[in-house]
Amino acid sequence: MPWDPIKLNSGHEMPTIAFGTWKLGNGDGPxxxxxxxxxxxxxxxDTAQAYRNEAEAGTAIRxxxxxxxxxxxxxxxxxLNGLDIKTSIQNSLKNxxxxxxxxxxxxxxxxxxxxxxxxxxxxxxxxxxxLVKSIxxxxxxxxxxxxxxxxxxxxxxxxxxxxHPYVYAMQAPIIDYARKHNIVIEAYSALIPLTQRPGGPVxxxxxxxxxxxxxxxxxxxxxxxxxxxxxxxxxxxxxxxLERYLDAGDISLTEQEITAIxxxxxxxxxxxxxxxxTSVLMFxxxxxxxxxxxRK
Ligand SMILES: NC(=O)c1ccc[n+]([C@@H]2O[C@H](COP(=O)([O-])OP(=O)(O)OC[C@H]3O[C@@H](n4cnc5c(N)ncnc54)[C@H](OP(=O)(O)O)[C@@H]3O)[C@@H](O)[C@H]2O)c1
Numbered sequence: 001m002p003w004d005p006i007k008l009n010s011g012h013e014m015p016t017i018a019f020g021t022w023k024l025g026n027g028d029g030p031x032x033x034x035x036x037x038x039x040x041x042x043x044x045x046d047t048a049q050a051y052r053n054e055a056e057a058g059t060a061i062r063x064x065x066x067x068x069x070x071x072x073x074x075x076x077x078x079x080l081n082g083l084d085i086k087t088s089i090q091n092s093l094k095n096x097x098x099x100x101x102x103x104x105x106x107x108x109x110x111x112x113x114x115x116x117x118x119x120x121x122x123x124x125x126x127x128x129x130x131l132v133k134s135i136x137x138x139x140x141x142x143x144x145x146x147x148x149x150x151x152x153x154x155x156x157x158x159x160x161x162x163x164h165p166y167v168y169a170m171q172a173p174i175i176d177y178a179r180k181h182n183i184v185i186e187a188y189s190a191l192i193p194l195t196q197r198p199g200g201p202v203x204x205x206x207x208x209x210x211x212x213x214x215x216x217x218x219x220x221x222x223x224x225x226x227x228x229x230x231x232x233x234x235x236x237x238x239x240x241x242l243e244r245y246l247d248a249g250d251i252s253l254t255e256q257e258i259t260a261i262x263x264x265x266x267x268x269x270x271x272x273x274x275x276x277x278t279s280v281l282m283f284x285x286x287x288x289x290x291x292x293x294x295r296k
Pocket of ligand 1: 021023161189190217236
């Protein structure tokens with residue numbers, strides 16, 4: 001399962017597939033799920049203030065028997081309860097029960113208050129204080145990254161973004177920009193073609209490849225993420241699926257196979273745009289007819 005670690009611009013290494021705790025809720029559920037992920041071989045846990053289960057993730061990590069340096073912990077500043085970055089990281093460390101996190105991200109550019117340069121200075125201080133090994137961002141666009149880099153002393157190590165074939169064309173400029181500036185792209189929700197848009201054009205190449213390679217469709221999509229040079233941030237409640245996710249690290253797609261998935265994704269996003277446009281036009285037409293009807 002060679003999801004080989006990647007070297008960040010901070011000099012630290014990051015495992016290239018992560019188990020995420022979004023939507024896992026609280027209590028024993030998330031503890032058991034993080035425990036299950038670690039037991040099958042995940043050594044990167046992705047959480048956030050906003051997920052409200054850092055404490056559960058921390059419990060599972062501590063109970064796993066892994067030493068602190070054997071597990072990579074990402075958490076995010078989500079502006080929870082209006083708290084500032086300095087207070088939030090202290091709370092996250094307390095919740096997780098650790099003295100540092102490996103990667104701390106600003107969850108969204110709108111949380112970088114009062115502005116990106118000022119918020120980033122606060123993030124840089126956390127590195128100097130040894131509370132976080134690397135700092136990065138999430139959901140940042142090219143302009144946000146440019147503003148940040150213009151005054152940064154420490155460049156962001158990663159940008160965690162939505163990345164699946166239906167949004168690939170839209171996200172490509174961010175990916176290119178990140179590559180040029182040695183910022184690692186982390187892909188979240190890569191399985192949306194299966195979870196939220198089954199029956200779309202991406203199903204065709206993904207199913208064909210799954211059959212040809214004798215793997216599951218989710219493995220094809222994770223192999224596609226890997227082929228794009230991104231770190232996969234995913235999740236599953238099922239042990240066998242988690243094992244398949246790890247095994248997907250062995251799949252190498254050809255240029256032709258990647259291009260087929262990209263093309264299906266682009267076709268799907270055009271269809272979605274057309275559908276949206278049609279419903280907006282229909283809505284506008286109905287509104288006009290209603291107004292005309294009311295006047296008569
Ligand atoms: N930075 C951000 O703003 C942000 C936003 C969203 C997410 N994230 C991070 O990314 C992580 C993953 O997000 P996500 O849940 O959206 O990711 P995802 O990897 O796209 O989806 C994971 C889900 O896919 C399901 N799945 C896998 N294979 C499937 C198949 N063949 N058919 C149907 N369903 C299938 C799994 O269900 P089962 O449980 O049934 O296996 C699981 O719930 C989050 O936990 C979080 O850490 C970050």
